[in-house]
Amino acid sequence: MMGTPRRRADAMRMQSCPHCGADNSVRRERCYRCQHPLAPITPRPQAPERPAAASRWEALEPLRGRRRPARGADSSPGPSAPAPTARSPRRSTPVLRQGLSHVRRMTIFFRELHTMLRAGAPVAQACRELSLRAPAGLRPVAREMAEAAARGERVSGVMQRHPGLFQPWHIGVMRAAEAGGFLPDAVEQIALAYETEWGTRSALRLRLFFALFFGLPAILLVLPAILALRQPIPEAGWDLQLMLKAIWSYFATVSLPIGAGVVGLVVIWQALSAFTWFQALQQRLVIRLPIIGRLARAAALERYTAALGLLLRGGLSPGEAAEEAAMAAGNIELTPVLMRVAPALREGVPLARALAETRAFDQDTLSLAATGETAGSLPEMLARAAGYYRLDNEVRRKTFVRVAGVTIGLVWMCAAGAVFLLGVRTYFDFVFRAAEWMLE
Numbered sequence: 097m098m099g100t101p102r103r104r105a106d107a108m109r110m111q112s113c114p115h116c117g118a119d120n121s122v123r124r125e126r127c128y129r130c131q132h133p134l135a136p137i138t139p140r141p142q143a144p145e146r147p148a149a150a151s152r153w154e155a156l157e158p159l160r161g162r163r164r165p166a167r168g169a170d171s172s173p174g175p176s177a178p179a180p181t182a183r184s185p186r187r188s189t190p191v192l193r194q195g196l197s198h199v200r201r202m203t204i205f206f207r208e209l210h211t212m213l214r215a216g217a218p219v220a221q222a223c224r225e226l227s228l229r230a231p232a233g234l235r236p237v238a239r240e241m242a243e244a245a246a247r248g249e250r251v252s253g254v255m256q257r258h259p260g261l262f263q264p265w266h267i268g269v270m271r272a273a274e275a276g277g278f279l280p281d282a283v284e285q286i287a288l289a290y291e292t293e294w295g296t297r298s299a300l301r302l303r304l305f306f307a308l309f310f311g312l313p314a315i316l317l318v319l320p321a322i323l324a325l326r327q328p329i330p331e332a333g334w335d336l337q338l339m340l341k342a343i344w345s346y347f348a349t350v351s352l353p354i355g356a357g358v359v360g361l362v363v364i365w366q367a368l369s370a371f372t373w374f375q376a377l378q379q380r381l382v383i384r385l386p387i388i389g390r391l392a393r394a395a396a397l398e399r400y401t402a403a404l405g406l407l408l409r410g411g412l413s414p415g416e417a418a419e420e421a422a423m424a425a426g427n428i429e430l431t432p433v434l435m436r437v438a439p440a441l442r443e444g445v446p447l448a449r450a451l452a453e454t455r456a457f458d459q460d461t462l463s464l465a466a467t468g469e470t471a472g473s474l475p476e477m478l479a480r481a482a483g484y485y486r487l488d489n490e491v492r493r494k495t496f497v498r499v500a501g502v503t504i505g506l507v508w509m510c511a512a513g514a515v516f517l518l519g520v521r522t523y524f525d526f527v528f529r530a531a532e533w534m535l536e
Contacts, residue, residue: 117218196301199294201231202261205238206287213280220245237261250274265399265426272403272420276410285402289395292493299497303504308358311508315515316355320346322519325526329533379428387499391492396427397457398485400434405478415442418450430456447474460484 111134113127126133205226212222223242227235240254252270255262266286273282324342368374383389403424407417415438422434433454440450448466451457461481468477 112218116216196294196297199290199297201234203287203290203294205230205234206283206290210280210283210287213283218245219251219279223251234261251279263426265396265424268420268423268426269399269403272407272424275416275420276407276412278406278410281406282403285399292490296493296497300500303501307504307508311512312355312358315511316347316351318515318519320344320351322515322522323350325522329529333533376428383427383429387492387496391489391496392427393430393456394485394489394492396425396430397461398482398489400425400430401461401478401485402482405475405482408478409475414447415439418447 113130113132113134115132116127116130208230209222209226212225213219217225220242223238223245226238227242230238237254237258240257241251244254245251250271252267252274255270256267269282269285270279273279320343323346324339327342330338369378379392383392400421404417404421407420408414412420418441419435419438422431422438425431425434433456436454437447437450440453441447446466446469448462448469451465452462461484464477464481465474468474471477
């Protein structure tokens with residue numbers, strides 16, 4: 097137990113291959129890219145201690161409730177031990193909700209970083225190049241990442257200082273990549289996630305644009321005229337001034353409040369989405385929905401299985417690999433459940449059995465894990481399971497876009513049809529009342 101923090105700290109250190117320049121974990125003996133032998137590195141005399149698994153997750157998602165004590169720690173310190181300093185709870189920092197332009201910039205940023213890393217450029221050089229040509233707003237961050245990589249520090253630490261740009265699962269994936277030496281694959285995974293998000297949000301935004309910016313204003317402009325015709329006919333009859341006055345009255349009392357309410361709901365949603373507690377509430381609610389929940393679950397399990405397979409291929413022990421992979425899942429509902437796999441693996445429980453106890457994986461994934469353990473090809477089987485989750489995620493995402501488009505169209509047609517029927521009924525009713533008024 098006393099050597100575990102040092103082994104973890106050594107696993108997070110990186111070394112550059114003298115042949116191709118790729119970054120590898122210090123625990124690897126051969127480069128993962130060119131397979132040339134690496135020079136042995138003397139471990140650091142002092143390594144910073146890392147918090148326990150639950151505390152690491154709470155460091156990224158602070159609103160996880162009460163903090164658990166570290167594994168193996170005594171709840172009551174001895175008389176000679178100093179009392180721990182009480183730290184104030186971490187508050188969620190408001191961050192503005194990012195739009196499609198931000199998603200596009202992040203997609204370009206990670207795709208360019210992945211291209212340079214895949215070409216063999218060291219992390220410091222790749223980030224230095226990005227600081228010159230990256231999209232606006234990301235160049236200072238790329239410069240910080242280049243300086244940290246040049247000093248031998250972790251790039252994920254720089255990302256953690258910018259919660260408005262990087263999500264918690266981004267940091268988890270990068271931590272796992274730095275531990276296993278597969279940084280290009282991790283950057284590609286983040287770039288693919290942004291590209292998928294860009295495609296989904298673009299399709300939904302196009303449908304919502306026509307419904308909200310063309311359909312809703314048309315309904316709010318026609319509705320006051322319909323309501324004005326439903327009023328009783330004055331004794332002196334209708335004239336243009338009275339008709340305009342009635343229409344303006346209904347526009348001010350009906351149309352404007354409805355439009356202001358829709359705009360207010362959008363603004364309130366954007367404001368609440370800037371807080372960590374609301375984002376956590378969104379994840380807990382979304383994962384329980386029929387279609388979106390399965391989509392979010394498949395995306396989180398894909399990141400978990402892919403990171404776990406790559407970490408095991410990178411030479412980490414099963415317990416450490418499972419802990420890093422759980423952080424890479426990045427789902428506030430699933431990550432605490434996946435954290436239970438690491439202690440079970442440290443106790444000698446088979447991976448398939450530990451995954452089955454979480455009740456988060458399907459039978460096909462458990463079968464692949466069991467076969468990989470038996471045949472000695474666990475990283476390959478986990479990569480295959482991640483591919484299945486990726487395909488399932490793509491199919492469900494396309495289904496979600498179609499269902500959302502049909503739902504938006506049906507809501508618009510129902511609203512427009514109701515207004516049309518109300519207008520037709522009001523028109524004929526007004527004609528009959530006008531004929532009676534003329535006869536009188």
